[in-house]
Amino acid sequence: MLVRVSQEGLERIIEGLKRKVYDYNSSLKGTGVYLKPYHIVKKGWKTYVYVGRYWYHLERVNGKLRWRYLGKSKPFPYLPDPPAIPELTIVIEGKECYVDDRALEQLEGQ
Numbered sequence: 001m002l003v004r005v006s007q008e009g010l011e012r013i014i015e016g017l018k019r020k021v022y023d024y025n026s027s028l029k030g031t032g033v034y035l036k037p038y039h040i041v042k043k044g045w046k047t048y049v050y051v052g053r054y055w056y057h058l059e060r061v062n063g064k065l066r067w068r069y070l071g072k073s074k075p076f077p078y079l080p081d082p083p084a085i086p087e088l089t090i091v092i093e094g095k096e097c098y099v100d101d102r103a104l105e106q107l108e109g110q
Contacts, residue, residue: 001100002101003099003100004097004098005099005104006097009097010092010097010099013099013107014049014090017107020083021038021051024080024082025037027080032057033056033070035052035055036053037051037052038050039053046091046092047092047093048091049090051088051090053072053085054071054072055069055075056069088100088103088107
């Protein structure tokens, strides 16, 4: 079930999770494979934010950086395990922010 959170609370949640992903990605430096820190999808009036859910390969094409999607699971077994981030669904509708209550409980327990 989605519960309403304040915008400040949502920003705190997202920043904390992104920090975990950034720290993890720094340990992957040189592999060319990264856990995307956050992904934003807009559908109509709603915006969905996913943190640390998708794997990408970073490559250069004609001097530009491209993120090539690899999937939702760890692409290579030799990579260290990613940080424990619950499958968090964040919905922003206008100025209202909603978070899955089960994931929120997991985050508060960390």
